[in-house]
Amino acid sequence: MSEFEHSPQRHASQVELVSGYDVERVRQAFPILAQRIYGKPLVYLDSAATSQKPQAVIDAMSRFFLAENANVHRGVHYLSVRATEAYEQARAKVQGFLNAERVEEIVFVRGTTEAINLVAQTYGKVHVQAGDEVLISAMEHHSNIVPWQMLCEQSGARLRVAPIDDAGELLLDQLERLIGPRTRLVAISHVSNVLGTVNPIRRIVELAHARGAPVLVDGAQAAPHLQVDVRELGCDFYALSGHKMYGPTGIGALYGRRELLEAMPPYQGGGDMILSVSFEKTLYNKPPYRFEAGTPNMAGAIGLGAAIDFLGELGAQAIAAHEQAVLAYAQRALATVPGLRLIGTAADKVGVLSFVLDDIHPHDIGTILDREGVAIRTGHHCAQPLMQRFGLAATARASLGCYSSERDIDALVAGLARVREMFR
Ligand code: PLP
Numbered sequence: 001m002s003e004f005e006h007s008p009q010r011h012a013s014q015v016e017l018v019s020g021y022d023v024e025r026v027r028q029a030f031p032i033l034a035q036r037i038y039g040k041p042l043v044y045l046d047s048a049a050t051s052q053k054p055q056a057v058i059d060a061m062s063r064f065f066l067a068e069n070a071n072v073h074r075g076v077h078y079l080s081v082r083a084t085e086a087y088e089q090a091r092a093k094v095q096g097f098l099n100a101e102r103v104e105e106i107v108f109v110r111g112t113t114e115a116i117n118l119v120a121q122t123y124g125k126v127h128v129q130a131g132d133e134v135l136i137s138a139m140e141h142h143s144n145i146v147p148w149q150m151l152c153e154q155s156g157a158r159l160r161v162a163p164i165d166d167a168g169e170l171l172l173d174q175l176e177r178l179i180g181p182r183t184r185l186v187a188i189s190h191v192s193n194v195l196g197t198v199n200p201i202r203r204i205v206e207l208a209h210a211r212g213a214p215v216l217v218d219g220a221q222a223a224p225h226l227q228v229d230v231r232e233l234g235c236d237f238y239a240l241s242g243h244k245m246y247g248p249t250g251i252g253a254l255y256g257r258r259e260l261l262e263a264m265p266p267y268q269g270g271g272d273m274i275l276s277v278s279f280e281k282t283l284y285n286k287p288p289y290r291f292e293a294g295t296p297n298m299a300g301a302i303g304l305g306a307a308i309d310f311l312g313e314l315g316a317q318a319i320a321a322h323e324q325a326v327l328a329y330a331q332r333a334l335a336t337v338p339g340l341r342l343i344g345t346a347a348d349k350v351g352v353l354s355f356v357l358d359d360i361h362p363h364d365i366g367t368i369l370d371r372e373g374v375a376i377r378t379g380h381h382c383a384q385p386l387m388q389r390f391g392l393a394a395t396a397r398a399s400l401g402c403y404s405s406e407r408d409i410d411a412l413v414a415g416l417a418r419v420r421e422m423f424r
Helices: 022-029 055-070 078-098 112-122 123-127 146-155 172-178 201-210 259-265 300-312 316-334 362-371 384-389 406-422
Strands: 106-109 133-137 158-162 183-189 215-218 239-243 253-255 276-277 282-284 340-345 352-357 377-380 395-399
Touching: 055 078, 055 300, 078 106, 078 253, 078 300, 106 112, 112 123, 112 146, 112 215, 112 239, 112 253, 123 146, 123 183, 123 239, 133 146, 133 172, 146 158, 158 172, 172 201, 183 201, 201 215, 300 316, 316 340, 316 352, 316 406, 340 377, 362 377, 362 395, 362 406
Parallel strands: 133 158, 133 183, 183 215, 215 239
Antiparallel strands: 106 253, 239 253, 276 282, 340 352, 352 395, 377 395
């Protein structure tokens, strides 16, 4: 018999989400959560790596393949028109989700990683020259470090890094001092995937704009948890990944201010990003199409649109309030575990709980918890410089989603007691 036993799936379409936050009902919208792992109920505490998908997202994607699939933008036939409409509606949903002023400001990409590479290799290539600077922070994910390092190598620019304190909060005065006349871009995460810290983006944007530097925000970990409003934040670019916010993998979005996108050269060449092509000269399409070469991930975009609808039904504030309550419960519960040290204790943080436990290797913690049905992530979390800042090679990380409950935390704490027993 398989170690992975499946319980009968319930369909989200049969589950009405009520206005009061009922986590048990929310969980029913996610069929995968009904599983048992090694005979134990699945406790999924790895949403920062990727979130689970509600039935509504799975259904929207199935519907697309069952009834609407055709290539977008190029066809005159019924299905192509329908697919194009669905794809463009999804773009409008992302616009609404981010409160962007215009739909043309939303570029579909594979995810946050591609969004940042796109900006580095288009905006960055034009605006960042030898001797210029790009400013990031000490808590960035590799995908908000390496694309800038690559750009700096290509251009002769310098990468500067704003430091953080022991709680995992940005040292804003030092960040401010690092924004100088040669700073061409500030690239900063909205929320840290290791620490959970919510960075004061509005303030950072004010500081950067006062010195003429645009700001790119890596929103991969913010979009699932916070109400994001790019106009309120004032940022110039905002990147997100569908799979972290209950949508599918392989789809994400880049928001870019219209004037900036319009002045940017293409990222990749191919179909759809052109107005006309001859062997002598190609004229490029306008944004966002200029940045979407080739057949896009249509089903992915539609799935992301469905995820945005799902988030909207639950309500960003209701999700945030629920997750904050579970986070507070988890912080209290983990404080009772002897030898456990939380990494990331910022005053403003989301439900990401990184920790070390005595000198037990995080991989051992993760493996033992797994046998208890508890899924957490262990390792450097694609943030090796941040690990170095804390003098660690790795941490264990439990991360919350809209379906996380106090029962999940109880199972985590019970699992950690088991880990301690085994290492006694
Ligand atoms: N930025 C942060 C803060 C992340 O946590 C992640 C993924 O873990 C990324 C960027 C990269 O996202 P993706 O792999 O979806 O491109």
